[in-house]
Amino acid sequence: MRRIFTVVAAGLLLLAASAAAQTISPVIVEYREKARGSFQLYNDSFVPLAVILEPRSFSVDTEGQLTLRPLDPEIRVELSETSFRVGPQQTYTVFYKAQSARLPAWFTIYATVTGPQTPTGIKLVLELPHTVYLLTKQPLPRDAVVLHRAESGRKQIEAEIENRGPEFIRVQEVEIASTAGKKDFAGFPLFPGQRRILKLDWEEAGTPQRITLKFEKFKVESPLRPAPQTP
Numbered sequence: 225m226r227r228i229f230t231v232v233a234a235g236l237l238l239l240a241a242s243a244a245a246q247t248i249s250p251v252i253v254e255y256r257e258k259a260r261g262s263f264q265l266y267n268d269s270f271v272p273l274a275v276i277l278e279p280r281s282f283s284v285d286t287e288g289q290l291t292l293r294p295l296d297p298e299i300r301v302e303l304s305e306t307s308f309r310v311g312p313q314q315t316y317t318v319f320y321k322a323q324s325a326r327l328p329a330w331f332t333i334y335a336t337v338t339g340p341q342t343p344t345g346i347k348l349v350l351e352l353p354h355t356v357y358l359l360t361k362q363p364l365p366r367d368a369v370v371l372h373r374a375e376s377g378r379k380q381i382e383a384e385i386e387n388r389g390p391e392f393i394r395v396q397e398v399e400i401a402s403t404a405g406k407k408d409f410a411g412f413p414l415f416p417g418q419r420r421i422l423k424l425d426w427e428e429a430g431t432p433q434r435i436t437l438k439f440e441k442f443k444v445e446s447p448l449r450p451a452p453q454t455p
Contacts, residue, residue, distance in 0.1 A: 246273065246337055248352040256361055258323040263354045265318070265335060267310040276307045276336045277318065286421050288412060292332075298325040299358075301333070322356055328392040328416065329358045357392060357413075364391040366442045369414070376432045377451040381424040383435055385444070387414045397438045398422070400448075404430025411438070 247266045255261065267273050279301040280292050295301065304319040320333065333354045341347045368389030375382050381400060387393060398409040409424055426432055437444040 246350060246352070248335055248354055251353065252355045252357075254357040254359055255322075256359055257327060258321070259356055259358060260321050261356070262317055262319045263333070265310055265316045265337070265352070267312060267314055267316075269339070270312045271340055272312060273310045274307075274338045275310060275316070276338075277303055277305070277333055278336070279303075279331050279333050281331050284413065284415060284418070286419050287423075288420065295331060296324075296329070299329055299331055300324070301331065303333070322358060324358050327358055327360045330392070330415075331356055359392055362391055363441065364389045364393045366444075369393070369437075369439070369444055371435075371437070371444050371446050372419075374435045374446040374448050375451040376426070376448040379426055380451075381422075381426050381432055381435065381448065382451065383422045383437075383446075384419060385414065385422065385437065386419045387416060390416050392416060393439060395437050395439060398424065399436040399438065400424065400426070400432050401434040401436070402428060402430035402432045404428065 246268065249264050249266070253259070253261055253263075265275060279295045279299075281294065281296040281299065282290055282292050284290055300323055302321045308316060310316045318333075322331070333356065335352045335354070337350045337352060339348055364387070368387060368391075370386045370388060372384040372386060373382075385395075393414050395411040395414055397411050400407050400409070405428075407428055412420070412422075414420055432448050434445065434447050
């Protein structure tokens, strides 16, 4: 009986024959109003790979969890091809055009990469995302971003931030200042009208005292208050 395992990840496919890495680049891109772009798929293994492309829309909830759905009807994506093969140790470039009747808009082109079946009957499948944001030319004003709370517990920092504007914006970096120094955390997207709850594990020396959210043209800062004690 043939066994098929599907592995969904951001960038690594372990082929049983070569244990080599397969990647897509770039992973995230931003365009103003409409896109005319490309991405590359790298096959570093010694076996050929089959690839199928499918554009999908997505949403992100307050906890940062991703939900995929079929491509929204107002978004139009034209791909140079939707299926192809990438030879061993080769790179394949895909070109595309995209526009939307509503802005801002965002979608992901998922590349489903499949390797050959091994003698033991195992086939590994990987989904590699190329995420596209179609943005307006209007910047989001500073006063549209509201930091509702910023609290520090024994092992975790929690903050709640809201984008009250109609535009997309990205938190490029989160900085926590403590009595022992500073530590940086990865940024995240903040969608129009979205509230986002940010939870950061804190294992560093020193008591965290201040949080800074860094955007492209401004930053939002707040002291960290003690989190309410649960009974």
